[in-house]
Amino acid sequence: MSRSPSIPRARAKTLAAACPTPRRAAWWCALLSLWLVAFAAPRAALADAAEEPETEAAPATEGAVRRFALLVGANDGGNERVRLRYANSDAEAVATVLRQIGGVRDADMIMLRDPNPEELTSAFEDLAQRVRSASRDGKRTQLIFYYSGHSDERGLLLAGERVDYATLRGRVQSMQADVRIAVLDSCASGAFTRSKGGTRRPPFLVGASSSVEGHAFLTSSSADESAQESDRVGGSFFTHFFTTGLRGAADADRDRYVTLTEAYRFAFDETLERTEATRGGPQHAAYDIQLAGSGDLVMTDLHKPSATLVLAKDVVGRVSVRSGSGRLAAELYKTKDAGAMSLAIEPGKYQVMTDDGGARRRADVEIGRGGRVAVEAKDFRVVPTEMVALRGDAYVEVPFDIGLVPPASLNGRAARLRKDPDARIRNRVSASFLWNRAARVDGASISLGVSVIDEELHGIQGGLAASIVRGQATGWQFGMAFNHAYSLVGAQTGFVNSVGTLRRGLQLGLVNTGGRVDGGQLGLVNWAGSADAQVGLMSFTRDGGVHPEVWTSDLASFNFGLRFPARFTYSGFAIGVHPFGRGASWQFGLVFGGHVPIAKGAFVDIDLVSYAILEGMKVTKRPGAVEQIRMLFGWQFKPRLTLYGGPTVSVFVHHVRDGLARPGYGWSVYDRVDGPTAVSLWPGFVAGLRF
Numbered sequence: 001m002s003r004s005p006s007i008p009r010a011r012a013k014t015l016a017a018a019c020p021t022p023r024r025a026a027w028w029c030a031l032l033s034l035w036l037v038a039f040a041a042p043r044a045a046l047a048d049a050a051e052e053p054e055t056e057a058a059p060a061t062e063g064a065v066r067r068f069a070l071l072v073g074a075n076d077g078g079n080e081r082v083r084l085r086y087a088n089s090d091a092e093a094v095a096t097v098l099r100q101i102g103g104v105r106d107a108d109m110i111m112l113r114d115p116n117p118e119e120l121t122s123a124f125e126d127l128a129q130r131v132r133s134a135s136r137d138g139k140r141t142q143l144i145f146y147y148s149g150h151s152d153e154r155g156l157l158l159a160g161e162r163v164d165y166a167t168l169r170g171r172v173q174s175m176q177a178d179v180r181i182a183v184l185d186s187c188a189s190g191a192f193t194r195s196k197g198g199t200r201r202p203p204f205l206v207g208a209s210s211s212v213e214g215h216a217f218l219t220s221s222s223a224d225e226s227a228q229e230s231d232r233v234g235g236s237f238f239t240h241f242f243t244t245g246l247r248g249a250a251d252a253d254r255d256r257y258v259t260l261t262e263a264y265r266f267a268f269d270e271t272l273e274r275t276e277a278t279r280g281g282p283q284h285a286a287y288d289i290q291l292a293g294s295g296d297l298v299m300t301d302l303h304k305p306s307a308t309l310v311l312a313k314d315v316v317g318r319v320s321v322r323s324g325s326g327r328l329a330a331e332l333y334k335t336k337d338a339g340a341m342s343l344a345i346e347p348g349k350y351q352v353m354t355d356d357g358g359a360r361r362r363a364d365v366e367i368g369r370g371g372r373v374a375v376e377a378k379d380f381r382v383v384p385t386e387m388v389a390l391r392g393d394a395y396v397e398v399p400f401d402i403g404l405v406p407p408a409s410l411n412g413r414a415a416r417l418r419k420d421p422d423a424r425i426r427n428r429v430s431a432s433f434l435w436n437r438a439a440r441v442d443g444a445s446i447s448l449g450v451s452v453i454d455e456e457l458h459g460i461q462g463g464l465a466a467s468i469v470r471g472q473a474t475g476w477q478f479g480m481a482f483n484h485a486y487s488l489v490g491a492q493t494g495f496v497n498s499v500g501t502l503r504r505g506l507q508l509g510l511v512n513t514g515g516r517v518d519g520g521q522l523g524l525v526n527w528a529g530s531a532d533a534q535v536g537l538m539s540f541t542r543d544g545g546v547h548p549e550v551w552t553s554d555l556a557s558f559n560f561g562l563r564f565p566a567r568f569t570y571s572g573f574a575i576g577v578h579p580f581g582r583g584a585s586w587q588f589g590l591v592f593g594g595h596v597p598i599a600k601g602a603f604v605d606i607d608l609v610s611y612a613i614l615e616g617m618k619v620t621k622r623p624g625a626v627e628q629i630r631m632l633f634g635w636q637f638k639p640r641l642t643l644y645g646g647p648t649v650s651v652f653v654h655h656v657r658d659g660l661a662r663p664g665y666g667w668s669v670y671d672r673v674d675g676p677t678a679v680s681l682w683p684g685f686v687a688g689l690r691f
Contacts, residue, residue, distance in 0.1 A: 065103070065139065065140045065141070065142060066108065066134045066139045066140070066141050066142075067098075067102070067103045067104045067108065067141075067142045067143075067144065068104070068108045068109070068127055068130060068131055068134075068141065068142070068143050068144070068177070069095070069098050069102075069104045069108065069109045069110070069143075069144040069145075069146070070109075070110045070112070070123055070124065070127050070143075070144070070145050070146070071091040071092075071094055071095050071109065071110070071111050071112070071146045072091060072112045072115060072120065072123075072145075072146065072147045072148070072149070073087040073088035073089070073090060073091035073092070073111075073112070073113050073114070073148050073149060074087050074088075074113075074114055074115065074147070074148070074149030074150060074156070074157075074158050074159075075087045075088055075114060075149065076114050076150075076158075076159045076160075077149060077150025077157040077158075077159070077160065078150070078157055078159060078160025078161075079160060080160070081150050081157065081160075082395060084149065084150065085472070086148075086235040086236060087148040087149040087236075088113045088114070088148075089235055090148035090185060090235045090236050090239040090240075091111065091112075091113070091146060091148050092111070093235060093239060093240075093243050094146050094148075094183075094239065094242075094243060095109060095111055096346075097243050097246045097247060097300065098144065098300075100305065100306055100344070100346070101246070101247070101300040101301055101302060101305055101344050102144075102246065102299060102300050102301075103300075103301065104144070108130065110123050110126065110127060114158075114159065115158060116158055116159055116161060117158055117161050117163050120158065120163060121171075124171045124175075127143070127175070128174070128175055128176070131143060131175055131176055131177050132176050135176050135177075140178050141176070141177040141178055141179075142177055142178060142179040142180075142181070143172070143175045143177040143179070143180045143181065144181045144182075144183070145172055145180075145181070145182045145183070146182075146183045146184075146185075147182075147183070147184045147185065147186060148185045148186065148236060148239055149185075149186055150186060150187065151184070151186035151187055152187065155167070155168065156168065156184075156186065168182075169217075172215070172217075173215065178213050179213060179214065179215070179216070179297065180214075180215040180216075181215070181216045181217075181218075181260070181297075182215070182216075182217045182218070183217075183218045183219075183242070184217075184218070184219045184220065185219075185220040185236050185238045185239045185242075186219075186220065186221075187221060214289075214290045215288075215289075215290055216260055216287070216288075216289050216290075216297065217287060217288040217289075218264055218267075218285065218286075218287050219285060219286045219287070220236065220237075220238030220239070220271065220285055221238075221284065221285070221286070228275055235328075237270075237271045237274050237275055238267055238271045238285060240328065240331065241266060241267045241270035241271050241274075241331070241332075242263060242266075242267040243330075244266070244270075244330040244331055244332055244343075245258060245262065245263040245266035245267055245270075246258050246263050246299055246300045247300070247302075247330055247343050247344045247345060248300075248302050248341065248342050248343045248344050249266060249330060249332040249341065249343060250262040250263045250265065250266035250267075251302065251341075251342075252265075254339070256301070256302040256303050256342070257298045257300070257301055257302065258298070258299050258300045258302065259296040259297055259298055259299060260296065260297040260298075260299050261296050261297075263299050263300075264285065264287060266332075267285060268284070268285040270331075270332065270333070271284075271285060272284060272285075273333070300344070302342060302344050305344030305345070306344070306345075306346055306347055306369055306370065307344070307345050307346060307347040307348075307367040307368070307369060307370065307371050307372075307373075308342050308343065308344060308345070308367070308371070308372040308373070309321065309342070309343045309345055309350065309352070309365065309367060309373060309374075309375070310340055310341070310342050310343075310372065310373065310374035310375070311334060311340065311341045311342075311343070311352075311374075311375060312340055312374055312375060312376040312377065313336075313338075313339050313340050314376055314377040315334060315354060315375060315376065315377055315380075316334055316335060316336050316338075316354070316356055316377075317333070317334065317354045317355050317356030317357065318331070318332075318333050318334075318354065318355045318356075319331065319332055319333070319334050319352065319353070319354050320352070320353045321343065321345070321350050321351070321352050321353075322350065322351045322353070323346075323348055323349070323350055324348055324349035324350070324351075329345055329346075329350065330343050330345065340374075345367070347367055347368055347369040347370075347371065348366070348367065349364070349365070349366045350364070350365050350366070350367070351363075351364055352364075352365060352375055352380075353383075354380060359382050360382070360383050361380035361381060361382050361383065362380060362381060362383045363375050363379040363380045363381070364543075383542070395424050395425065395426035395439060395440060396414055396415070396418060396423045396424060396425050396426065397426055398410055398411055398414045398425050398426070398427055398438075399427065399428045399429070400427070400428065400429050400430075401425070401427045401429070401430040401431070401432075401436065401438065402430075402431045402432065403432050403433075403436065404432065404433050404434055404435075405432070405434050405435045405436075406435065406436065406437045409432065409436065411425045411427070411430070411436070411437065411438060424439035424440070424454075424455070425438045425439050425440075426438065426439060426440040426441070426442065427440070427441045427442075427443065427445065428441075428442055428443040428444075429443050429444050429445075430444070430445040430446070430451070431445075431446050431447070432446075432447045432448070432449070432451070433447075433448050433449070434447070434448065434449040434450075435447060435449050435450045435451075435452070436450075436451055436452070437451075437452040437453070437454070438452075438453055438454070439453070439454045439455045439456075440453065440454075440455050440456040440457070440458075441453050441456075441457050441458070441459060441461065442458045442459060443458075443459045443460075444459050444460045444461070444462075445457070445459075445460070445461045445462070445467075446460075446461075446462050446463075447462070447463040447464070447465075448463075448464050449463060449464065449465050449466075450463050450465050450466045450467075450468065451463040451466070451467050451468065451479075452468045452470070453468070453469045453470065453471070453473070454470050454471065455470070455471040455472075456469075456471050456472050456473075456474075457469045457471075457472070457473040457474065457475055457477075457485075458474050458475060459474075459475045459476075460475055460476050460477075460478075461473070461475070461476070461477050461478075462477070462478045462479065463479045463480075464479070464480045464481075465479065465480065465481050465482070466479050466481055466482040466483070466484070467479040467482075467483045467484075467494075468482075468483075468484045468485075469484070469485040469486065469488075470486055471486055471487065472485075472486065472487040472488075472489075473485040473486075473487065473488045473489070473490060474488075474489045474490055475489075475490045476490050476491050476492075476493075477490070477491070477492045477493070477494075477497075478492070478493045478494060479494040479495075480494065480495065481494065481495055481496065482494060482495070482496045482497075482498070483496070483497045483498065483509075484497075484498040484499070485498075485499050485500070486499075486500045486501070487499075487500055487501045487503060488501070488502050488503065488505055489502075489503045489504050489505055490504075490505045491505050491506045491507070491508065492505075492506075492507045492508065492509065492512075493508045493509060494509050495509055495510050495511070496509060496510065496511045496512075496513075497509040497511070497512045497513070497523075498512075498513045498514070499513075499514045499515070499517070500514070500515045500516075501514075501515055501516045501517075501518075502514050502516070502517040502518060502519045503518050503519075504518055504519055505519045505520075506519055506520045506521075506522065507519075507520070507521045507522065507523065507526075508522050508523065509523045510523055510524045510525070511523060511524065511525045511526075512525070512526045512527070512528075512536075513526075513527045513528065514527070514528040514529070514531065515528065515529045516528070516529055516530050517529075517530065517531035517532060518532055519531075519532055519533070520532060520533040520534065520535070521533070521534045521535070521536065521539065522534075522535045522536065523535075523536045524536055524537050524538070525537065525538045525539075526538070526539040526540070527539075527540050527541075528540075528541050528542070528566070529541065529542045529543060530542070530543040530544075530566075530567065531566040531567060532566060532567045532568050532569075533566055533567070533568050533569040534566045534569055534571065535569065535571075535592065536571070537590075538564075538571070539564055539566065539569075539571045540564050541564070541565070541566050544564060544565035544566055544567075544570075545565075546562055546563070546564060547562070547563040547564075547565065547640075547690050547691060548560070548561070548562055548563075548690075548691050549561050549562075549563055549688055549689060549690040549691065550688055550689055551644075551686055551687060551688020551689070552686070552687060552688065553576075553648065553664070553684060553685060553686040553687075554648070554650075554664050554665050554667075554682075554684030554685055554686075555576065555578070555587065555611070555626065555628065555648075555650060555663055555664040555684060556576030556577055556578040556585070556587050556663065556664055557577075557578050557579070557580065557664075558576065558577050558578070558579075559574060559575065559576040559577075559587075559688070560574070560575050560576075561573060561574040561575065561591065563591070563690065565595065567595075568594060568595050568596070569592070569593065569594055569595060570591070570592075570593055570594075570595055570605070570607070571590075571591060571592050571593075572590075572591040573589070573590060573591070574587070574588070574589040574590075574591055574609060574611070575587070575588055575589075576589070576611075578663060578664050578665075581665075581666065582661045582666060583661050583662055583663045583664045583665060583666050584615070584616055585613050585614055585615050585616065585661075585663040585664075586613075586614040587611045587612070587613055587614070587626070587663065588611065588612050588614075589609045589610055589611040589612070589626075589628075590609070590610050591607055591608070591609050592607060592608055593605050593606055593607020593608065593630075594606050594607070601635055601636045601637070602633075602634070602635055602636075603633075603634050603635075603636070604631065604632070604633055604634075605630070605631075605632040605634065605644070606629075606630070606631050606632075607629075607630050607632070608627065608628070608629055608630075609626075609627075609628045609630065610625070610626075610627055610628075611625065611626040611627075611628065612624075612625060613625065613626055613652070613654070613660070613663050615660050615661060615663070621658050621659075621660060622655065622658050624652060624653060624654030624655075624658070624660045624663075625652075625653050625654070626650055626651065626652050626653075626663065627650070627651045627653075628648055628649070628650040628651075628684075629648065629649045629650075630646060630647075630648045630686055631646045631647055631648075632644045632645065632646040632686065633645065633646050634690075640691050641689070641690075641691060642689065642690040642691075643688075643689060644686075644687070644688060644689075644690065645685070645686060645687035645688065646685070646686060647683060647684070647685060648683065648684040648685060648686055649681070649682075649683055649684070650681070650682055650683075650684055651679065651680070651681050652679070652680040652681075653677065653678070653679055654677075654678055655676055655677065655678070656673055656675075656676050656677065656678050657676065660678075662680050662682075664684075667682055668680045668681065668682045669681060669682050669683065670682070
């Protein structure tokens with residue numbers, strides 16, 4: 001596909017002929033020109049009926065481009081292969097980009113998750129029919145085939161069955177599309193390009209002549225390398241940077257089109273840089289390009305994204321953009337000379353992190369549909385090794401392990417037999433008296449001392465002293481003293497619990513700490529970078545911070561409090577004083593509640609406040625207790641300015657002999673004396689400001 005001019009030549013000539021020539025009618029030409037720029041030019045971008053871009057002018061007879069895509073994710077490479085975590089999500093990420101800004105309609109896209117070879121063959125045949133039908137209608141056609149999963153030097157591995165590269169190339173090449181693009185993100189995938197001369201090499205030059213008809217095959221690794229995926233990235237390195245480039249990070253000439261050349265160059269450089277220090281070693285992308293024609297192949301059009309994040313010129317260093325759910329949406333290295341950069345992303349809330357080698361900084365942004373938000377260096381605030389898995393590196397299977405410490409165990413014996421002290425051991429069941437260790441456990445790992453899993457847990461882990469998973473845990477961790485997981489889906493129970501990312505689940509302990517907690521923390525003290533919900537005596541999040549507030553109510557005319565919010569819960573402290581009349585008193589309370597957003601800026605809070613009531617200004621009597629339920633309706637005008645108010649219901653309990661008066665303004669709808677205890681109940685109000 002060649003580059004489109006901003007105004008197609010044939011259409012420009014037609015409009016020029018329509019402009020009246022007398023001077024008094026010249027303003028019609030201006031209006032037509034404005035219409036052309038506003039409506040005609042954007043419609044020349046990639047779309048269902050878009051004209052094909054060209055470097056100079058598109059011939060009037062040239063038809064529309066129709067783009068088809070077959071996307072395959074295969075986590076399962078067979079019993080001898082480590083099951084991948086992110087192959088399917090890699091394919092979905094590519095599908096999202098192609099759908100939003102890559103000109104592929106849903107009806108022209110096929111997605112396969114963990115298919116067998118027969119299902120892959122059927123999908124190719126289905127797509128071939130669609131391509132032939134579009135070609136008969138006179139449309140130019142393009143095919144994009146993407147694969148993420150296991151492979152070796154001979155072919156793709158689907159559930160243990162191999163699809164040879166020669167067969168795969170034949171299926172792609174047999175498509176009657178004008179342009180055929182294949183992208184493989186898997187181990188040794190460079191062998192796919194090598195059969196036609198492709199090899200490991202640096203990126204080709206931007207602006208080189210490359211596209212109109214033919215094929216372009218890209219692979220994430222060379223023929224003798226492993227492709228790698230990362231928990232932090234939430235996918236493979238290559239696909240992550242390839243999609244980031246397509247979203248705009250690769251747009252080197254800032255023309256708001258990302259070409260195949262630009263996307264490959266960006267993915268090559270970033271993947272190599274991010275894998276040079278990993279256990280898998282440097283990963284080099286490879287390519288085989290045989291395209292004829294002038295211009296470059298446009299992959300994505302950034303003119304009408306659903307939302308745009310602009311990184312200002314003064315934002316420098318390694319930049320990562322995470323969505324509100326914690327998914328890493330984009331990552332790149334931005335230099336001082338790069339200028340402002342636009343990224344096409346989905347609407348929503350994002351956390352933008354920068355690392356310039358001296359400090360890590362963060363900015364929070366929210367972008368609506370069709371919105372465009374710019375972040376500058378002044379918007380960031382300062383904040384405080386990575387697990388990777390090789391796509392194809394096999395585990396040593398030791399179904400049952402027992403021992404005293406790792407060297408004196410069945411796992412240690414297996415490593416010695418292989419003469420590999422770093423062998424990656426997988427257990428179904430592991431038990432030890434002092435300390436056990438494995439790379440992966442699919443079942444249970446129990447120790448009277450410390451249990452350590454280096455990469456992955458699926459099941460239960462328990463240690464009287466500590467349970468530690470350095471990678472991803474899915475299941476339940478319990479330890480008498482300490483639990484830690486780098487990434488967890490499930491639960492931790494113990495005196496002290498620590499997690500890097502809790503993707504779904506619960507921490508239950510005296511002290512709970514976490515990075516990003518998409519779940520709950522229940523304990524005496526809770527701390528997290530961000531959290532959905534926290535219940536405890538003291539709960540804090542770095543994202544939520546501390547919010548002072550002042551309010552008035554029927555219980556006390558003057559109140560001051562501190563609020564510590566999580567995403568959907570909050571806790572806090574309250575101090576109130578009512579210096580007037582018979583209900584004069586001091587009040588000290590603890591707050592716990594739930595937060596329900598209902599619209600942009602609007603919310604409902606429902607909370608419980610437990611007060612200790614000290615009657616009078618001199619405090620000469622024993623305290624009483626008030627339990628108050630509040631329903632607060634609020635509007636957040638700015639991050640540090642919120643107005644709220646609503647109804648309350650209060651219950652006052654005190655000892656009859658103390659003769660305490662109802663605190664505050666004095667009305668009551670229910671009063672009862674039951675032996676030595678007096679109870680009063682009444683409705684009330686609260687209104688205040690939060691900062």
